[in-house]
Amino acid sequence: MCGIAGWVDPAxxxxxxxxxxxxxxxxxxRRGPDAQGVWTGEHAAFGHRRLAVIDLEHGGQPMTATAGGREYVLTFSGEIYNYRxxxxELAQRGHSFRTASDTEVLLRSYLEWGTACVARLEGMFAFAVWDPRHGRLLLGRDRLGIKPLxxxxxxxxxxxxSEPxxxxxxxxVAPEVDAAGLREVLDMVKTPGAAVFxxxxxxxxxxxxxxxSSGTTEHRYWALEATEHTDSLPDTVGRVRDLLEQVVGDQLVxxxxxxxxxxxxxxxSAITAIAAAALRPETLRTFAVDFASAAESFAQDAVRRSPDFPHARALAEHLGTDHHEVLLDGDRLLDPDVRTAVLTATDLPPAYWGDMWPSLLxxxxxxxxxxxxxxxxEGADELFGGYQWFFNPAAVDGDTFPWLTSGSSRYFGGLKLFDRGFLDGLHLAEARRQSYLDAVAVVxxxxxxAPEEARMRRVGHLNLTRFLQTLLDRKDRMSMGVGLEVRVPFCDHRLVEYVxxxxxxxxxxDGREKSVLRESVRDLLPASILDRKKNxxxxxxxGGYESGLRKMLLxxxxxxxxxxxxxxxRAKVDAQLQRDSTAVSLPYSRGSMEMCLWLNAWLERYGVALAL
Structure with a gap:
């Protein structure tokens, strides 16, 4: 996986x-605990932290290759799944290799195809190449934005x-944030290209x-396209299954x-079942997480209907995996060291689902x-239609992002304790409206x-380009914060383009969420998993976690x-602090306290200057 750094200046x-x-x-x-490397040249300087995954003994970075008497340099984070x-192909074109790594394949791909190499890559990646012949820096990022740059x-x-x-x-770069940057922090919409600072x-x-020499230019090499789907339902289901098996197989390398x-x-469960079959006779490890409170007294809410542990355990037994259960409690989530680790992994205040960031870490x-x-x-809900807003007419026909319409927006309402004058000065509503129009314009x-199909295409596109990124960011930062590489098969562009x-x-x-996905793996999973409602x-x-948040806010x-x-x-904050400290609230109802606490910690730790 790894992390990259660099500075290039032709002058x-x-x-x-x-x-x-x-x-x-x-x-x-933390992104690369196994090794560090630095390379400097006349106009370029690269750094790298390595998490060794492929060709453990070789593949160190920054990696160099000589061509035409010049030294080309690469620093790379991610995995190229089609590197073999x-x-x-490169060997047939005369290239020789010193390692068995995908890193060297990427560098040689640049030497062969130049900037066009990016479109040939399948995987998750962020990389930089210094080309001394053309005096050119190339930065490349994967199609779905799995790896940050x-x-x-x-x-x-x-x-x-790799990170701010x-x-x-x-x-x-100074830690300064203006109104546009703060809106990115406070709203549940990811604007492509925006970086807060x-x-x-x-x-x-x-x-x-x-x-x-001509300047700095961003080039788009991939985007979702609308194409006519001519496969029958049985053929569609079969094609999805074939793609899943291909993608999971590639990502098990x-x-x-x-x-x-x-x-x-x-x-x-679908990913696990396919992976377990692909790895046999090797036994696949599986990991599940939940909270002690769920095991003792789980309470249903609008979206969580049952605890995960029993279902994960049943699927693990069904497949014969080496299963591990991680049980957490409120004290661990409130631990100052854990919260500091979350913040320093993100460089930003975790905007929503404040308890989920430390639990993921x-x-x-x-x-x-x-x-x-x-x-x-990750990614299946956005791709196959798993969220409730895909089935909510107000969200489908609305004039804003589906997850921010009536019946959905309560899950992302973390601004209740902020001063109204401060929020009005940020012009959040106007900015969100423009962001929505910009997003719709590229669907x-x-x-x-048919009009109804066009509306659902729009909903799917918005989810894949403006919502999924927030989840991928969270998964990347929390996993790389401990040096773990997390791969996301549902975000493989071949599968995404088809679905x-x-x-x-x-x-x-059949009127349910993710119908095609469910049908494609029906033979692999027990009915209890296939029929389970989305959680x-x-x-x-x-209640102890809520009390801990209230004490921190105090x-x-x-x-x-x-x-x-x-x-x-202050009046709203005081009212929040006077609430029953023993009450167990739903995650979205305590979001305002989480937002205030994370924002305060971020402003303080990073010395952020607000230019409002």
Whole structure:
């Protein structure tokens, strides 16, 4: 997996910048705990932290290759799943290899095809290549944005890295945030390219960037397209199954122990069942997480109908996996060291589902003790139509993002304790409206498509391009915060391209969520899993956790220097603090406290200057 860092400036000699690159690279040491490397040249300086997954003895980075008497350099994070096929093709074209790594295949791919190499890659990746012949930097990012990549202007060049902290450590970017950046923090919409900190940008998914004598330019090399779907329902189901088996098989390639994250829901169970079959006779490891409060007194809510453990355990027994259960409690989620680890892994305040970030970190920390690579079911809901808003007419026909319409937005309402004047000054409603119009403007159109199908295509596209990114960011930061590589088969672009174009009448042929996915794995899973209603990731149901949040908020209020105080409505905060401290609330009802606490910690720890 790894983490990358770098600085390129055609007008500056960077040979003596090794110590700076070491400092920049050290900020992401958790992404790559196995090795560190730095390379400096006249106009480029690269850093790398390695998590060894393929060709453990070789494949160190930054990696160099000589061609035409010049030294080309690569720093790369991620996995190229089709590297073996590319290696064979490159060998036929005369390239020789020193390692068995996908890293060298990527570097050789650039030497053969230049910037066009990006479109040949299948996988999750963020990388940089320095080309001394053309005086060119190439930055590339995978199609769905699974792996992060940030950059900012620095003189006549740019600095870049896997996380914002790399750029902040360069000294070329200050921790300043304006209204646009704060809106990105506070709203549940991911704007492609936005990076919160002023002057910083995230390379959008499906894009590559070039820096050369003509300037800095972003190029789009991939986007979802609308194509006519001509397969029958049985053929569609069969094609989905074939793609899943191909994708999971590709993503099981590893020279280190693998596992799956198993909730007992349809998505993770499908991935687990296919992986278990592909690995036989090897026994697959599986991991499930839940809270002690769920085991003792689970309470149903609007979206969580049953605890995960019994279903995950039943599926593990059905498949014969080596199953592990991770049980958490409120004290661990409130642990200051855990919350600090979450914050320093994200560089941003976790905007929503505040308890899920530390619980994911703790889960991944336990998984890392046994495996280095994990497969996850992330992306299936966005792709196959698993959320309730796919079936909510107000969301489908609404004039904003489906998850922010009536009946859905309560899950993302974390602003109730903030001062109304402060919120009005951010112009959140106007910005959200423009963001929605921008998102809708790029939804592909299929000529002659029925209006209801066009509406569902729009809902699917919005979920894949504006919602899924928030979940991928969370999964990347929490997993890499403990040096664990999490792969997401449902986000493979080959599967995404096909399923995106399945008409809604087929996707929901039996009136249920994820109908095609369920049918495609019907022979692999027991009825108890196939018929289980969708459950989101577990949320803690513990009055003690709520009491802990309230105590933390009280400490913030009593500290006059707390940076979040000027942004809050004190009367609303006081009313929140006076609530029954023993009550067990639903996750979305305590979101305002979570938002205030995370925002205060972020402003304080990062010394953020608000330019409002």
């Amino acid at each position: 500056r000699n960077l040979r003596d910048h090794g110590p700076l690159l070491e400092r920049m690279t050290a900020t992401i040491h 096929a590319l290696r064979e 940030y950059y900012a202007r620095a003189g006549t060049g740019i600095v870049f890295g 902290k790399v750029l902040l450590a360069s000294g070329q 002023r002057g910083m940008r995230e390379l959008p998914p499906g894009h590559y960037l070039t820096l050369d 590893s020279d280190v122990p693998r596992c799956t994250l198993l909730s007992g829901g349809l998505d993770s 703790l889960l991944f920390d336990e998984v890392k003790r046994h495996s280095t690579v994990a497969l996850s079911g 592909p159109v299929l000529d002659g498509e 995106f174009n399945i008409p809604w009448r087929l996707k929901s042929f 989101p990731y577990p949320a803690i149901q513990d 400490d913030v209020v009593h500290e006059p220097s707390s940076p979040v105080l000027p942004l809050l409505d």
